[in-house]
Amino acid sequence: MSRDIDAKFSIDSDKHNWILRENNVGKKVRLHYFPNIQQLSTFMVGFKLREFLSKGYVDLKHKSTGTPSYDSVIQESTKKLKEYIDSLVSNDDSKR
Numbered sequence: 001m002s003r004d005i006d007a008k009f010s011i012d013s014d015k016h017n018w019i020l021r022e023n024n025v026g027k028k029v030r031l032h033y034f035p036n037i038q039q040l041s042t043f044m045v046g047f048k049l050r051e052f053l054s055k056g057y058v059d060l061k062h063k064s065t066g067t068p069s070y071d072s073v074i075q076e077s078t079k080k081l082k083e084y085i086d087s088l089v090s091n092d093d094s095k096r
Helices: 035-053 070-096
Strands: 009-013 018-022 032-033
Touching: 009 070, 018 035, 032 035, 035 070
Parallel strands: none
Antiparallel strands: 009 018, 018 032
């Protein structure tokens, strides 16, 4: 059973992989396969970061010593996303 993450992504799993479904308006659904949730989370954070950079939501020009490093922000975001996906999966498993 597919679990929605947001309007663009949903996750599913089979016997061997986690499957990330990328829903693009007017296009076919793209499937991305991952052996574990950590790699799926890392992919999604990188994907969203690239999307934000292209839209100008993240400004890379103004970095100060008071700003956390991009790597630490990405790692923390990946961790939070992994925990969120874990909670989706555990909630769905408890309903079975």
